[in-house]
Amino acid sequence: MSNSSIDLQLLNAFASLLLLLSFAMLSQRRIVTMVKLLAMQGMLLGLATLLLAVRTGQNHLYISAALTLSLKALFMPWVLHRLIKRLGVYWDSEPLLNITVTMLAGLLIVIFSFGLAQPIAEFANTATRSAIGIAVAVVLLAFLTMITRGKAMSQVVGFLSMENGLFFGAMSASYGMPMIIELGVALDVLVAMLVLGVFFFQIREQFDSLDLHHLEKLREEK
Amino acid sequence: MEFLALLVAPILGAVILAFFGARRFAPEANVAISVVTFAAACALTVRVISEGSITAANEQFFIDPFNVFLVTLTAFVSLNTSLFSRPYMRIEREHGRVNSAQSRLYHSMYQLFIAAMLIALTTNNMGLMWVAMEAATLSTVLLVTLYRTPSSLEAGWKYFILCGVGIAQALFGTILLYVAAESVLGAEGMSALLWTHLNGVKGQLEPAVLSLAFVFLLVGYGTKVGLAPLHNWLPDAHAEGPTPISAVLSGLLLNVAIYAVVRCKVLVEGSLKSDLPSQMLMGFGLLSVVLAAFFLWRQRDIKRLLAYSSIEHMGIIAFAFGMGGAVANFAALLHMTVHSLTKSAIFFAVGHAAQKSGTQIMDDIRGLLTLSPTVGWGLMLGTLAILGMPPFGVFASEFLILTTAMQQQPWATPILLMALGVAFAAIFGRVQPMVFGETTAKRLPHPPALLPVFAHLALVLMLGLYIPSYLADWYRLAARLIAGQ
Numbered sequence: 155m156s157n158s159s160i161d162l163q164l165l166n167a168f169a170s171l172l173l174l175l176s177f178a179m180l181s182q183r184r185i186v187t188m189v190k191l192l193a194m195q196g197m198l199l200g201l202a203t204l205l206l207a208v209r210t211g212q213n214h215l216y217i218s219a220a221l222t223l224s225l226k227a228l229f230m231p232w233v234l235h236r237l238i239k240r241l242g243v244y245w246d247s248e249p250l251l252n253i254t255v256t257m258l259a260g261l262l263i264v265i266f267s268f269g270l271a272q273p274i275a276e277f278a279n280t281a282t283r284s285a286i287g288i289a290v291a292v293v294l295l296a297f298l299t300m301i302t303r304g305k306a307m308s309q310v311v312g313f314l315s316m317e318n319g320l321f322f323g324a325m326s327a328s329y330g331m332p333m334i335i336e337l338g339v340a341l342d343v344l345v346a347m348l349v350l351g352v353f354f355f356q357i358r359e360q361f362d363s364l365d366l367h368h369l370e371k372l373r374e375e376k
Numbered sequence: 377m378e379f380l381a382l383l384v385a386p387i388l389g390a391v392i393l394a395f396f397g398a399r400r401f402a403p404e405a406n407v408a409i410s411v412v413t414f415a416a417a418c419a420l421t422v423r424v425i426s427e428g429s430i431t432a433a434n435e436q437f438f439i440d441p442f443n444v445f446l447v448t449l450t451a452f453v454s455l456n457t458s459l460f461s462r463p464y465m466r467i468e469r470e471h472g473r474v475n476s477a478q479s480r481l482y483h484s485m486y487q488l489f490i491a492a493m494l495i496a497l498t499t500n501n502m503g504l505m506w507v508a509m510e511a512a513t514l515s516t517v518l519l520v521t522l523y524r525t526p527s528s529l530e531a532g533w534k535y536f537i538l539c540g541v542g543i544a545q546a547l548f549g550t551i552l553l554y555v556a557a558e559s560v561l562g563a564e565g566m567s568a569l570l571w572t573h574l575n576g577v578k579g580q581l582e583p584a585v586l587s588l589a590f591v592f593l594l595v596g597y598g599t600k601v602g603l604a605p606l607h608n609w610l611p612d613a614h615a616e617g618p619t620p621i622s623a624v625l626s627g628l629l630l631n632v633a634i635y636a637v638v639r640c641k642v643l644v645e646g647s648l649k650s651d652l653p654s655q656m657l658m659g660f661g662l663l664s665v666v667l668a669a670f671f672l673w674r675q676r677d678i679k680r681l682l683a684y685s686s687i688e689h690m691g692i693i694a695f696a697f698g699m700g701g702a703v704a705n706f707a708a709l710l711h712m713t714v715h716s717l718t719k720s721a722i723f724f725a726v727g728h729a730a731q732k733s734g735t736q737i738m739d740d741i742r743g744l745l746t747l748s749p750t751v752g753w754g755l756m757l758g759t760l761a762i763l764g765m766p767p768f769g770v771f772a773s774e775f776l777i778l779t780t781a782m783q784q785q786p787w788a789t790p791i792l793l794m795a796l797g798v799a800f801a802a803i804f805g806r807v808q809p810m811v812f813g814e815t816t817a818k819r820l821p822h823p824p825a826l827l828p829v830f831a832h833l834a835l836v837l838m839l840g841l842y843i844p845s846y847l848a849d850w851y852r853l854a855a856r857l858i859a860g861q
Binding site: 274277297300306309317320324334338339345349350353356359360 | 503510511514517526533536537540541544548550552554555556558569584588
């Protein structure tokens with residue numbers, strides 16, 4: 155392939171944008187914006203998969219790309235938007251750590267991730283292996299987002315962003331998992347969204363709020 | 377054929393009960409479906425004993441001595457739990473804690489949960505195993521929150537998020553496993569995720585990637601096992617849901633999760649040729665045993681107490697698998713069986729005791745023996761069994777584990793013994809006044825189902841006194857398989 159280096163550069167650009175979006179999510183307190191960032195992440199992931207499909211000519215990657223674009227870039231953000239509107243949760247409460255500290259922690263996480271991904275990247279024989287470190291970083295940053303947030307909705311956004319990171323990892327390390335597994339995972343995530351929707355309404359019915367501070371009663375002293 | 381029935385029965389059952397789960401006959405239908413599943417499991421076992429390991433559906437599923445005994449155990453305990461849930465859920469409906477929609481949800485999800493566990497146990501595909509484990513979590517989240525109380529919602533949320541994050545780690549581990557395997561087995565036809573194929577080439581898999589994979593897999597599936605310090609969801613989820621669900625969560629789901637960990641350990645150990653996976657399992661196991669033993673003292677809710685006891689026993693099992701070797705694996709398998717039977721029996725007895733007293737707080741449950749000797753004795757005997765008193769089976773397996781530990785890991789023996797002692801004092805001191813003394817309990821509108829309690833306890837007693845030779849052979853085969861011989 156003559157244009158392979160351009161491909162590769164584009165893929166790397168996508169990877170770095172993914173990481174950037176993770177940081178944006180980490181610092182964002184408006185839940186609607188977080189969902190938008192998540193949708194952009196899904197879009198980038200879908201485009202990266204599509205690019206890889208064109209580059210390697212593997213059919214299952216086309217399906218995977220279509221699935222990612224429709225589910226992660228459109229459907230799930232749409233569901234989340236509707237939930238936000240109906241539940242009226244627009245802002246997250248004050249984060250547990252202030253933004254500066256969180257960002258610094260995020261930086262350390264990125265360095266750590268690249269260290270962690272080193273042996274995998276050395277071993278993998280894909281052209282995109284340099285992006286594995288970024289995938290690990292996206293997963294761990296999403297984890298950090300979940301830890302530092304108080305609202306149920308932002309934790310869910312973090313959770314989905316983690317799923318994005320995992321998919322990106324699978325893609326850059328081995329051009330994706332076998333089709334049936336990807337379908338299975340997608341199904342699980344969809345069902346999880348459904349369960350969550352039901353769950354949110356139950357929580358709100360009970361507490362009139364989606365603030366997780368209400369959910370801190372079950373301590374050991376009980 | 378048997379195999380198809382085993383998986384199709386609960387899935388079909390879930391669909392049927394999703395429509396008719398609120399009818400009068402729903403609890404009986406639930407039992408009937410479980411009977412079919414159990415019959416299929418028995419037929420499958422007979423076949424595996426006579427023919428050896430089998431594979432199905434283009435090698436996507438396989439049955440070997442290790443998982444067939446777990447399949448039978450799962451089908452058996454789920455059948456008895458459905459028998460127990462028949463009067464239990466009727467009483468809950470009459471007490472107004474559950475309406476018809478919730479009853480539908482309960483029955484349908486119960487079967488779906490069983491189906492997910494059976495798929496996770498029988499699949500040969502590590503990716504499918506992940507999907508099934510996640511499905512098992514998702515099907516029980518709404519059951520934990522069935523009563524819609526604030527604390528049950530909190531428990532459900534914790535369960536969902538912690539297990540979700542945990543299982544995401546396991547997905548990453550599975551991806552790494554695939555990356556390592558792909559270079560040996562090729563990406564075609566999914567053979568790179570099939571356990572039997574992986575097991576054949578485990579010596580060639582890249583150790584650096586696999587050790588990293590194992591860390592993620594252990595943390596991921598370990599969260600579902602309830603290994604400390606990843607156990608936070610477990611006591612809440614066990615305490616707040618309906619008791620039949622606590623029984624299957626504790627008796628079955630934890631077993632399935634530890635099964636997944638052991639499958640991964642076999643692969644990774646074969647690749648690494650070092651004892652890193654063993655040491656990690658032993659470390660997590662010991663930490664769980666010690667932590668749970670001390671947390672037992674702080675519990676006031678009987679179901680939380682039992683949940684911590686489950687964490688303790690899962691720690692013992694993880695430790696035994698960590699020690700490895702044929703004897704320790706044999707003991708761990710036996711302990712999985714007896715723990716599953718005993719713990720579910722105690723939950724059955726506790727479920728009725730809590731309904732009689734209208735509370736789960738131990739201080740408010742008194743003198744069960746006066747009103748209902750069977751529930752009282754069921755709880756007492758079950759407690760003695762789970763605490764490792766002879767002649768019950770838990771004694772046999774714990775004795776084996778401890779004596780093996782003395783030979784292989786002498787440093788760990790005093791820690792284990794101390795933790796077991798602490799747990800004994802904590803649990804026995806609490807349960808004794810619940811059973812004896814003046815009563816506060818009242819009669820129930822439906823007679824409690826005590827057959828499952830005593831059936832389980834009788835089996836545990838039998839396993840303590842005498843293990844039938846075919847069962848022992850079966851355990852030995854599985855133990856050798858796990859030891860990689």
